[in-house]
Amino acid sequence: MTGSDVLSDAGISWLAGALGHEQFRLRLQGVAAEHIDVETFESSDYTVGGDYAFRIGVGIRSSDELDPDALPGTQASLALQVGEGSVAVHGVVACIEMCGRQNNRREAVVHLRSPLTLLDGVRNHRVFRRRTAPAIAREVLQDALDDVAAVVVEGGDEAPEQPMVVQNNETDLAFVRRVLARDGLFLALRQRDTEAEVVIHDDLAAVTDTSVALRYARQSGQVRGSRDTVDKMRVWGGLEPSRATMSDFDPAYPDHSGPGEASTSSDVAGAGTLRMFGQRGGGQDASQALADVHMAALDTRRQGAEIETENRALAPGVTVEISEHPDDAVNGDYVVISTYQKGDQAAVLHGGTGVGRPTYRCVARLLPANVPYREAPADKPSVSGGLLVGEVEGDDKDKAHLDDEGAYRIRFAMDDGDADTGQASPPVRMSQPYGGKDYGMHFPLLPKTKVAMAALNGDAERPVILGALSTPRQPAPVNTNNRYQHLLRTPGGHALCLNDKPGGQRVTLAAGNARGSKGIDADGNPKGAGWLDIQAGDQEAHRVELVTEEGAMQLHAGEDMEVRAGGNRQVTVEGSQDTWVKGDVTLRSEEGAITHAAAEALEMTTDSGDLLLETTDGDVQIQAGDSLHLQARGPMSATSEEGSLSLVAGDGMLHVHGEAGLTIQGGVDQDIHVGRDAGLVIRGDGSVVLRGDMVEIVADEIVQSADTISEN
Template identity: 25%
Template sequence: MPTDNNAHIDIQLAGTSYPATFLNGTESISAPYEFNIEFLVPYAFKVKHFPGSQVIIKFTAADNHQRRLSGLVQQIEETGTRIENIKKKLIKITVIPRLTLLQQHSDQRILLGRTAIDIVKETLQRHGYKSEQLQFHLQDQPPIHPYTLQVEQSDFDFIQRVLARDGIFYYFDCETREEATFEVIHFLNATSYCPYLDRKMIRYSPSTGMSQASDGKAYTSLYKIQEQQSLVSNQWSFHDYNDQTPETTLFKSRQSDTQGKLQSVAHQYVYGQGTLSLDNVDKQAKYATERALVRSHHISASGDVADIAAGRLASIDAAKFEGRLTADYLITQVVHHLDHRHAHNLTETRAGHDQQHKKTSNTPDYHCDIMCIKREIHYRPELPPRPEIPLTFSARIESDGPYASLDNQGRYSLRKLLDMGDRPHTQAVTPPLRKLQPLGGPMQAFQPGEDGEIPQSIPTGMHFPLQDGDEVLLSCLNGDPDRPMIVGSQFDANRSNVVTNNNHSQNRWRSQADNELMMDDKMDKQVIQLRTCDSYNILQFDAKTAEHHLRLATEHGSMHLFAKQTLHEKSDDTHEERSGNNRMQVVENKSVTTTNKGEIHHQTPTDTIHTAGYNLLYTAEKNIEMEATQNQVILVEDEDMNITVDGGGGFRIHIKNDELHIQVAKEIRIEGQAGGDITFHQSGGGFCVTKTGNIKLFGQDIQIAGDQGVTLNGNVNYTITAPPPGPSPAPQPHLAPSAYPDLVDLAAPVIEHLAWSKTLAQVEEPVLATFHAKNFKGGEEITINIFEADAKGKNDLVDTLTLELDDGTGHQEISWFRPAEQAEQDLQQDQVDMDTGPLEYFFTVTAPGAEDAGDSDDLWLIRDVEIQCQDDEGKPTMDGTEIKLTSADNVEKYGYVENGIAFFNDVVVGPIKLEYPEGE
């Protein structure tokens, strides 16, 4: 095979062109090239000036077809070989594209809502590439990726991964504009967009390896062709899961004819590649089959086509090899070889010895080895391995309020600790992330709708919201760096653990507001405690040995016990109830209180009132005894009062120390049933109506007197003397019956316990107007009127608020503040009204169906006061002088003059009095 051809390669460095004596290098699609080149330079050439300098390599084929490539000097060295007669030395350089430098730069960053093209542009431009150096030829636009993470990767590896994920490949070229030559990178996602070589069909000519002549013209050719086919998987199925569309099965399968005549097919299943839609899954399956096609069949060839380049299309005439291989091909790789060293008298001076370079190879001076695939095959770059990222890495939650910053799915915003950006707090570049936590699955419920009940999924599980600054650990789902999730949170020196060596026997669930569930496993002192902040509401199960105890308490509010059916309370020992105010029981039907052994004792320091809509019935197996230290009054409003003794005993009234007074509006009738006598007796005198109807008068002195005379019928024996006149009976005044209070409707709406959340508040400081609502349905509109009061009882309405009850019973509150300008107007009006007291506000609450709840307590406003102190001549008061201030609430405060000003904190708003203390 002839060894000489006219192909040559020239090197342009710092404006000077040098013919290459030796070149060896490889260029491939979607990979940086690297060329090792040797050339002769004058002795004065200094290598130190050229690392990083631009190099232009010009490839010239034997038929004068050319191409150029622009790169950088990565390494330059003197070989030690010199040619004395022409005063030149041999230099060796390594040429790379600027893209290779990205291998020396790594970063940790997050990119949101970017396509692969966006990421490539942003990355390359920050490394010095200009927009005209990046050219894109895309059949369709790549998808937008919501989240892309660069971690544990160089910038080069990062863009390789990003491009390969979306099936995009690239090749290098060179352009000259305005006498400036620069590197250009072309990005493509379809083989059809690759340009053809600027030459006609390349022929296969096995008999030569040098330039051939036809009609005096040289031409190039291929002198070796080899076909290679491989057995690869012909079916690819991609499967993934998207938490935003869990109802969609992300599964697509693609098949190619790479297996040929094989009966069985090789099937590859791939899961968890970060494909979040059916379209994306289908594309990944398509790209996988296209990569398999690239690997399954390719052509390798050798020739002397010096201008051939990776990423170009070429027409190859293989008729002299095998006609079916004549076709258009995509060049995927080129290895260039040039060796002109034998043509020069190269002297290498090493260790004092001269040595002549002699060519010993039978290969041509220039030849290239190429790899190519048919143009019809869609080229796709191989997926690079994923970066070996840490199993977990840290981040901090960012929130802009007192509560956790969550989206409508309960996902968090955070800033990775690897994020060194300068974005403001809560604006870190990160999408909302899910947090690994216990999930109980959905709970099915039904909501009324137009077409009947509609099923609704209600979430279940457990979630402790993370707060601003909390450190969390992230991991990547399926090892995909673009799918992070929160797998846990951890304490640090500023956020200590809820269990330490001080309480190592406890198991605790505790929230930021100090709500807590605690289980203490201390031996013989086991406790379960559920409480709110500061234990204001608490449920405690105390299992201390021999002291078992259960406590349910609310220290500041109300407690409601409700049972849809039976509420059963049982105590094997004493059952004690204490109420600091009223106690009310409302029973829909019957109320029964029974003791099995002892008595029922009711005691009150004031009144005991029994009221019945119909009858009040007392029944006792033995006695019914009613005792009163003072009066006992029985009042019957309308009907009769009957006292019946059914047994064999009698009816007795005993008055030990006072009189018996019986008064009626009509007649008094005492009637017996002839079962015995009726006797009125006192001190040996009286009368008796016997059971037979006789009347006996008896006594030491019996007087009968009548204003109109006395008539005696029947046989009468009597002796008349002159008795003194009898007393004229004087009736007692009528008893005035007092009405019992009406029955109270305990189910009526009630507004009670009106109070400000604080009694002193700075001007314009919000304060809560609080009250308790009871027995409402929920949804009622409540009106809150704010009044400013003065010492003369004059109340001025200054504001009206409205509040919709979200619950029928419970604590209610609404925020209010008085602007400084309006408070000053209130104070001026008080001065007009001669009110010398503090500026004070109270509120009332009006609710539909509820009685007047009265007024709230008073709210006083306070403020800081600065007093400019001057003497009678207008000169500032001497520093250090003590000043006494008496505020409207008669509180004395003392301050000292400094720079002519006396300052007083928290002075009640109202008239003030200033004076020097006595002796000054």
């Protein structure tokens, strides 16, 4: 709707002087005001910031001008008083009921609603970031009201900036009221001559400059009510809690989550404490501010007054001065918080000029002017019965966007705003199945990951990530193709799989590689850079496999390490193998043989200690396909403790050489035999026997020396 579509009457001429006793008029789009007769009207919900409604009975004398189907949503105005001191209420047509014809007029009932009705039937889901409550409310109001009503901000200069405000399954009007109320602000409608203004304020008495002075004059047979009198008045003080306590826990303020507390300053007695939890994050300062607002709202309800008058200027925000009441404590200044209005001029219209006069009654509720008006903050729409959906954000698709505390930035699925990437939310924490001080677990989520979120204390403005959601673009790692697998796979392809397939149970831990391997295929077989595979199932299939195909492997134990095999053990090394032991090395075969075989040389070395080869019950055999060299820097001995000692050269010669001498010695009374047939015998008593078919002695000089020389 545009400004030219609103009302055709120019200026405010329709509020000019009355015809006879006529006082009430209605202005509709496309119908001349003089063709509309207002017979009756009655109001409801005319409160501070309320979506007031007036039910107006009319007669329209020119049927050609009226198009009932075109009127809903158009602007309209009801004059409660015309002429000097005119008073009008502006709004939009919510409905028109056509009631037939009478006396050449079309009878109808027009339902006039406040401009706020344009927000009351509209539900939105949206997110506001780093905005104050007045700024959010003004944006929502201006978008909805367009040129139907002006939006004015006259309070809330000190309202704090909120990191995120979420409208979740609530009407625009309920959302605006809720956002304003928790910062001690409210909506009010200020009636001008041609339109209503929607005002955002924190001081009800300052909404309008209209002030009305009314005298208390109780009606009687001699005293009749007038527009400057109050003929009925009652004052009350109600029982409300005398204290308010707001508690909360905000993970962003772990050391500043104490409660906020407020007490009433009213003289009216109170009882009990209003205790609330989880209504607002932001730490103790925010809890204290909310406690103050709740206490002010309790004080607003704690006391007040209700009057009846014929004065037509009363509306929420109007200041009223009461005087001449017999109870002087009642006299004083008040501010109107609601009105109920009812008018009837049918007798004037149907009876002609001078017959009767219009009747009008206003019942107004008042608040002492020294008591600040506050609305009780409404609870946020809870999402405890469901979940929120969003997407993790970040600039690098291959790296999790985390802050120093491990929190993410997300964008709600309902958020169609234009915030930069990573700026669509304050830090959002992720719930973990295990954690505490200096311990826990966390598998980081990459940007574009769809997540399900819960709301802390049911508050959508404080989401907590519960986990990732599988989608066609974000498929689950386990599906119908690998239904027996319990699988953990990282973006780099590392995987841990517990496979429960009957007959093929196995546990596999696999590492991905730079080529994007997933570590484990759909059948549960490992692949990639390396893996640990533990197979169960049939007895023949039991196996543990630890593999690294492209890199090194290191096993380290700070203390003892034990390797045990129930069957055979085989170690295959394609390169060299070095075994370094700081202490002793024991290689023992309890039942079988030990074989050392080398394709080339076999070297056994001890730097400073002894080298001992020993078999307790069996033989020791050292065998070389070619030569065998035994060498010692010090003495060398070959000893047979119980049996014989043989040195045999099967095909060659036996050389025995001593640089410092050669000693061959037998045991006591034992002979030494030299030669194939023992041609040289050195007996144990020292005698020497040379025996042979021929004995040849060749020398440059032969010396014989003996006690006796015998010849046979």
